[in-house]
Ligand SMILES: Nc1ncnc2c1ncn2[C@@H]1O[C@H](COP(=O)(O)OP(=O)(O)OP(=O)(O)O)[C@@H](O)[C@H]1O
């Protein structure tokens with residue numbers, strides 16, 4: 001965890017440091033060149049001007065040809081701008097300072113590179129330190145004897161301007177100090193920024209780690225706090241959604257286990273009870289027969305339940321295979337009507353299969369579609385029993401490239417709140433007639449596997465309409481009056 005903030009701070013510092021080093025070096029080089037170069041140019045200018053002035057033949061002619069360089073130097077100083085800030089030296093060809101502007105001539109010979117270059121006829125500069133450690137810049141330029149310009153122009157000495165660099169260095173040092181100071185401020189700011197960035201990232205991540213830990217311990221009801229609406233915020237949203245889904249499915253699983261246990265126990269208790277009764281009254285044929293009938297019915301119920309559970313687990317694991325074949329949908333609807341007709345009569349429900357001109361061939365799994373319709377019609381019956389004028393209608397209808405099977409009842413209907421959830425697994429309303437709540441979720445998944453849709457529309461107290469759409473394989477054109485009798 002800490003390494004993220006360390007890494008961020010380190011990268012901010014590295015970027016900052018690189019940028020600063022480059023910018024500050026450029027700046028320092030530029031400013032040094034500006035100051036030192038400026039100083040060098042100024043010294044060079046003065047030195048060359050003075051040297052030319054001295055070398056001019058007319059002036060030269062004012063002094064005797066055989067005068068010493070010392071006498072000539074004196075002449076230089078007498079004719080020089082007295083405000084010159086540099087120390088000016090006149091040096092002979094051996095390196096002896098003949099005279100300097102301070103008046104204190106030293107014994108020491110000059111052998112600095114600038115002097116040596118001037119002896120070769122080049123003006124040049126040199127930076128170094130004096131014996132007492134003072135930083136200086138010196139510029140030397142040759143002095144010619146130009147009296148006889150055409151024939152013997154020769155170097156007779158060197159004019160050397162020397163100036164202290166202390167002031168320039170001080171100014172430069174102030175600049176360097178200033179930019180390095182700015183650099184330190186910038187670096188501190190980037191480190192701080194890196195730290196803040198890391199904090200901004202780390203706080204929500206730590207929150208996610210905390211919540212993940214809670215979920216790992218089995219506490220699914222936690223929610224992570226969303227700090228920002230960024231990618232991590234989206235992650236928090238996704239995480240919270242996942243936590244809610246886990247909570248829901250955990251709840252559904254618990255409800256399922258309790259409802260399945262209940263569903264299993266009821267028929268098993270009945271089977272056991274009747275088994276014992278039969279054992280006690282083996283000779284009583286009537287009781288035995290009644291008991292065995294009930295045992296068979298309850299066993300059937302158990303088989304249906306276990307099959308539902310198997311289907312459900314197959315659907316969950318996406319292992320449910322369809323065995324598609326081409327068949328006449330009307331035939332399936334007839335089978336269903338026949339299967340429910342006795343029960344409908346017993347329950348005093350009018351079960352109608354509406355005959356019309358819409359006939360379709362479908363490419364589907366006959367048994368699976370039958371299972372779907374059994375559930376839908378079974379629901380319609382369960383929730384219509386007891387109503388006056390109870391009626392269930394089964395209708396087929398052709399739509400463009402689809403065929404719809406509609407099962408409509410005028411039973412109890414479904415409340416608006418329940419309607420959105422009835423197709424969810426294990427969802428059953430509050431009615432005592434409800435079974436496991438698996439029926440519609442299995443049905444709608446089977447229809448979806450066929451490329452169709454199962455829609456439910458209902459008004460509480462008035463009735464329910466279930467519409468199942470399937471892809472139309474082929475439309476049948478039938479003009480035979482005995483068509484319905486034939487199938
Ligand atoms: N025709 C209907 N009229 C009123 N309520 C219905 C109708 N069909 C379904 N429902 C409601 O939807 C719930 C879910 O139906 P579903 O078929 O999934 O489960 P079930 O019938 O309760 O159990 P199972 O089908 O597994 O025996 C039902 O419990 C009931 O509350």
Ligand SMILES: [Mg+2]
Pocket residue numbers: 375376378379435439440
């Ligand atoms: Mg059902």
